[in-house]
Amino acid sequence: MRCSFISLNNDPYLSISYSIKNSYIDEWQKKGKKVVGFYCTYIPEELLYAADLLPFRIRATGNKDTDLGDIYMVRFTCSFVRATLDMALRGKYDFLDGFLICNSCDHSRRMFELFDLKVFNRENFKKKVHRFYLALPHVITDEGFEWYKKEVEEFKEELELKFEISEITNDKLKRSIEIHNENRSLLREIHKLRIQNNPKLTGSEALQISMANSSIPKNIANSELKRLKSLLTKREDIDISNKKRILLVGSVVDNIEFTELIENSGGFLASDVLCFGTRNFMDDVEFETNKSPLERITKRLYYRLSCPRMMDDHQRRLDFVKEEIKRANIEGVILQRINNCDLHGCDNMLFSHELKEMEIPVLNIDREFYQADTTRLQTRIEAFLEML
Amino acid sequence: MFQLYNKNVNQNRIIPYRILLNATSATKELVEQILPKNGVPSMRIGLQELELVLKSTIKKAEEGLPIVGYHFSFPAEYLQCFDCVPVCVEGTSYFLAAFLEGGSEKYYDLMHNYGHPFHTCTSQKGTMGMTLDDLFKFDSLITPTAPCDCTIASYPFFKHEKEIPLVLLDMPYSREEKSYEYYANQLKEGLIKLGKIIGQEPDFSRLKKAIELENQVNNLKLEIFELIKTTPSPISNIYNAISAGLSIFISGTPENLSYYEKMLEIIKRRYKTKEHHGGEEKIRSIWPYMITFFSIDLMEWLDRELGFSVLFDIFNYNFYDPINTKSDLETIFYGMSKKSMGLPMVRQSTEFFGPFIEYCIKFAKDFSADCFVYTQSIACKQFGSVPQLLREALRDEVGIPMLLIEFDAGDARMTSLKSFKEKISMFTQTIS
Numbered sequence: 001m002r003c004s005f006i007s008l009n010n011d012p013y014l015s016i017s018y019s020i021k022n023s024y025i026d027e028w029q030k031k032g033k034k035v036v037g038f039y040c041t042y043i044p045e046e047l048l049y050a051a052d053l054l055p056f057r058i059r060a061t062g063n064k065d066t067d068l069g070d071i072y073m074v075r076f077t078c079s080f081v082r083a084t085l086d087m088a089l090r091g092k093y094d095f096l097d098g099f100l101i102c103n104s105c106d107h108s109r110r111m112f113e114l115f116d117l118k119v120f121n122r123e124n125f126k127k128k129v130h131r132f133y134l135a136l137p138h139v140i141t142d143e144g145f146e147w148y149k150k151e152v153e154e155f156k157e158e159l160e161l162k163f164e165i166s167e168i169t170n171d172k173l174k175r176s177i178e179i180h181n182e183n184r185s186l187l188r189e190i191h192k193l194r195i196q197n198n199p200k201l202t203g204s205e206a207l208q209i210s211m212a213n214s215s216i217p218k219n220i221a222n223s224e225l226k227r228l229k230s231l232l233t234k235r236e237d238i239d240i241s242n243k244k245r246i247l248l249v250g251s252v253v254d255n256i257e258f259t260e261l262i263e264n265s266g267g268f269l270a271s272d273v274l275c276f277g278t279r280n281f282m283d284d285v286e287f288e289t290n291k292s293p294l295e296r297i298t299k300r301l302y303y304r305l306s307c308p309r310m311m312d313d314h315q316r317r318l319d320f321v322k323e324e325i326k327r328a329n330i331e332g333v334i335l336q337r338i339n340n341c342d343l344h345g346c347d348n349m350l351f352s353h354e355l356k357e358m359e360i361p362v363l364n365i366d367r368e369f370y371q372a373d374t375t376r377l378q379t380r381i382e383a384f385l386e387m388l
Numbered sequence: 389m390f391q392l393y394n395k396n397v398n399q400n401r402i403i404p405y406r407i408l409l410n411a412t413s414a415t416k417e418l419v420e421q422i423l424p425k426n427g428v429p430s431m432r433i434g435l436q437e438l439e440l441v442l443k444s445t446i447k448k449a450e451e452g453l454p455i456v457g458y459h460f461s462f463p464a465e466y467l468q469c470f471d472c473v474p475v476c477v478e479g480t481s482y483f484l485a486a487f488l489e490g491g492s493e494k495y496y497d498l499m500h501n502y503g504h505p506f507h508t509c510t511s512q513k514g515t516m517g518m519t520l521d522d523l524f525k526f527d528s529l530i531t532p533t534a535p536c537d538c539t540i541a542s543y544p545f546f547k548h549e550k551e552i553p554l555v556l557l558d559m560p561y562s563r564e565e566k567s568y569e570y571y572a573n574q575l576k577e578g579l580i581k582l583g584k585i586i587g588q589e590p591d592f593s594r595l596k597k598a599i600e601l602e603n604q605v606n607n608l609k610l611e612i613f614e615l616i617k618t619t620p621s622p623i624s625n626i627y628n629a630i631s632a633g634l635s636i637f638i639s640g641t642p643e644n645l646s647y648y649e650k651m652l653e654i655i656k657r658r659y660k661t662k663e664h665h666g667g668e669e670k671i672r673s674i675w676p677y678m679i680t681f682f683s684i685d686l687m688e689w690l691d692r693e694l695g696f697s698v699l700f701d702i703f704n705y706n707f708y709d710p711i712n713t714k715s716d717l718e719t720i721f722y723g724m725s726k727k728s729m730g731l732p733m734v735r736q737s738t739e740f741f742g743p744f745i746e747y748c749i750k751f752a753k754d755f756s757a758d759c760f761v762y763t764q765s766i767a768c769k770q771f772g773s774v775p776q777l778l779r780e781a782l783r784d785e786v787g788i789p790m791l792l793i794e795f796d797a798g799d800a801r802m803t804s805l806k807s808f809k810e811k812i813s814m815f816t817q818t819i820s
Contacts, residue, residue: 072776074775076507076764076766107769110741110774135560136561138558139533139558141558143570147570311540314547337505340507345505345507346541346544350549
């Protein structure tokens, strides 16, 4: 049965995306359980969850100010990372019990030192926050995989030691893989409802779902995603008759102000290639009985659809962009980067030439994390959409 | 397959090197003819040696040998195991930035127009622009995946836009035993892969000789470094610029050894006579990061106008254990790996900031520094979180100030020479 248009504006699950902390974290910590913050999707969430730790992806949602962050990071650095540091210096991340960094990019990897020295060592902050670091290779090779596998194994031992966990057993890991695979599968099913010709949700709603998903325990997220999927299936189609179907590619987007800017300007974000989007849920941990669960988790992480921090994998990223253009019936591609993001900036340059050769309209823009230059962006986006 | 014999066609494969040779020869002539005989010896000697290497490199290109581009953190001497024409990607952009009116700006702009972001590294952007303009015809490129995002982001351009085979050496983020072993294997496999691309077997006996030569250079550099501790500094500021350029451009050649032998002699003499290049040393500064490659004459101006010594920059304080060439090949590659991971910028990028800050504090004390000048280049995001930490550490541990200047090391249009002079002059007034 098709229902009249159901608004998700006040949906409790989506509203998690508006804030950093949420009631699920409070509940989790009330039970004496710990929360580990991380920046990048190249970390083994399944392992943390198996250790009864809540993986929380660090965001700067809602922050429009980087005054404190600017003291420690020069203006040539990423405003997203600066905004997260700013929030942390203001105490917004004091709820973390652990902090995990990997060398994903030059901006976020240096947060290890800054959080260590300036956030967790600041005056009147007495809580002990364990710090962890994972070194991830920059190319995809068999040797690189062996390296990362050892890193993850050592990380597991470190977790057990620092959080005084007797053992993160294979059974716990297997259970965690099941929950996370189910989570990704649900996100993919919801994604299908978005890319179809008569979509059931907007790109901004999809982003909110993804952000909320990274901020709460996955078993709860799975129940919520099932509820949302059922609700969206029954929801009336979104009217996109006057809108252009857009693929959004590039730097991290953790704020719907930017996606709404596009969707309110005549675009419909039919799909994306973002780390709060498809890049995070397209690949599952495979079922291979001859491999340990930890190895399988690492394999997915290492070989999955990459971001440009992987140096020799541009072709695979391009292939995915092309597939997504077909799958989501895309009319134009918006390539965006947060200023000073060299990785996405250069990858976008390659994309822009390659897509133009395929005669797909492309808009390549730079922006700040916070919407400081909305009018400039809006003008460019509107002009692009009119051109389509 | 690369033995082409048409000299005109062949020499057109490295046109920027021919431009650089002309610029080097012209600058050398000016230095020799205008300056007094003992004026700026590092420049005079450095340009003589550079000119010799450039001539030999161009000759090799004319003979049709394969053109191999290499990243500045891949030591040039490692390419001595091939009959090839080594071209330093970053060095070319910055030498041209230093020697030519307008520098490499034309090529930066070419890349900007092509869609390359404004905030990436000009050292790569210049050569990318030259390649886009077909002035370079590389047969292959070799690069580590360090020290920065700009390296990781920029090099794929050569592969995807110009279809040049790219050899990538994955350098781990952590300076420890397992990393040295991993990177040693990357180096070995990488050289074999490069050999296959250019149709040659690596000649490891030649590699050994080049490494032995650089071991000697390292010892000379260390000796010079010790002498800089004295007051006044026995080096001229511009020595830092020339040495930085030569280290990445001509390492592994007899000319590099010759440069340092001659320089050590001069520096020893100055050390004994307590002679300062600018006349009187008023302020001793350490530049823990880069100097202005777009205008190396700033160095001379600081010496002569302000008596402001630049004791060293990032390219002149990184040393390594000599590579053991008497043992087996694995040991040599291990040594090469360790050296590579300790190179300027790479060292600081493959570990946390702690050791870098500790080094700086130790240097400040050992070298009796009055201040630090931290030049934050727009491209170097991996260093973008350190200036304030370093400033606080220097203030608290040594009691000296640090001036922070944001700039682009290869492009005067961001922070001009005039602006540099004004900032440093004002800073000098506050600490005099």
